[in-house]
């Protein structure tokens with residue numbers, strides 16, 4: 548098989564890149580290890596920046612997001628049982644939209660099916676070859692047969708555990724990592740959200756987040772120890788623990804119900820540099836991870852895809868390699884801003900083992916955000932998304 552760009556991974560990064568390239572008349576094939584249903588079943592991101600929405604619009608998949616997405620003008624932060632509001636719109640003139648990653652993925656999959664661009668699901672044992680040269684190859688197994696794809700470029704959009712980054716010789720890549728001493732226990736339920744806006748909760752028992760996917764579907768998270776097992780958290784225990792961290796008003800409004808999904812995610816900050824290795828380009832979680840506190844992971848995947856899709860268009864339209872040559876530097880500049888913001892939000896809002904000095908500094912930091920318009924604006928400006 549021959550194509551211009553071979554994309555590994557059908558998560559948001561791979562699907563969005565595929566859709567934009569198709570729009571620009573660039574042939575591409577997507578290889579995905581899982582089934583489409585499995586990919587759609589992963590419950591993850593929900594807060595989408597305006598710049599990511601603009602890109603989805605450009606890819607022609609924004610209609611349902613605009614019809615069903617919930618526009619949020621602000622968010623709420625609760626500390627010591629008292630809730631304060633950060634008004635994004637008043638502070639920055641911008642908003643964010645709540646629309647599930649699952650729905651974005653579905654919209655992208657539907658658009659890809661409609662335009663007939665090829666996606667190979669259940670592609671096993673994907674291996675990357677010759678990407679230091681201008682003629683890279685990918686080999687994979689499908690239904691017991693070995694298949695080879697030759698291409699001009701490989702886009703590694705296969706997430707943190709994918710094969711692309713691991714294929715790079717260790718001497719050519721540098722990684723930076725911070726692993727946090729806790730995870731998030733998430734519960735999805737068909738119950739109305741406790742508030743119209745997200746509530747971030749700083750509590751001595753641990754952080755909590757009240758989020759949502761729609762007016763009838765809620766997503767709640769509890770900071771938990773890395774040793775927690777999901778079986779030890781029947782729904783009743785989850786709700787009981789959440790109640791202990793909520794303020795009085797939220798407790799009164801909380802509607803509990805059966806979970807439709809529950810999972811534990813460890814929190815990590817991670818960046819691999821550079822993001823280009825000859826004909827191989829990394830994008831999204833394949834190159835970087837942020838803790839979800841800043842709601843940046845999917846949005847960063849979108850900004851990588853923007854830089855990469857424009858660079859590929861420039862290459863095929865005018866034979867210029869300028870965009871490809873500067874891809875890694877441009878993408879990493881935005882990545883590190885989001886890494887810093889996500890680390891800061893995580894550090895400010897979670898309970899750490901050192902309940903002494905660090906706890907006092909957290910308190911001071913939050914008070915500064917609540918009392919200083921400049922500090923609140925800095926939070927809002929980064930939360931709604933820095934410009935590309």
Ligand SMILES: Cc1cc2nc3c(=O)[nH]c(=O)nc-3n(C[C@H](O)[C@H](O)[C@H](O)COP(=O)(O)OP(=O)(O)OC[C@H]3O[C@@H](n4cnc5c(N)ncnc54)[C@H](O)[C@@H]3O)c2cc1C
Nearest residue numbers: 556558559560580591592593705706831832843844845846
């Ligand atoms: C609990 C949680 C909450 C989050 N909340 C937010 C939020 O509010 N806002 C936000 O912006 N982000 C959020 N994120 C992060 C966001 O979900 C990710 O950043 C996003 O999924 C990254 O997309 P991606 O396409 O780069 O990677 P992925 O979604 O991981 O997709 C990679 C794809 O590659 C496939 N793959 C892997 N290995 C191979 C292989 N060897 N061969 C072929 N295919 C392979 C995988 O099956 C997968 O489908 C959250 C994440 C978590 C865990």
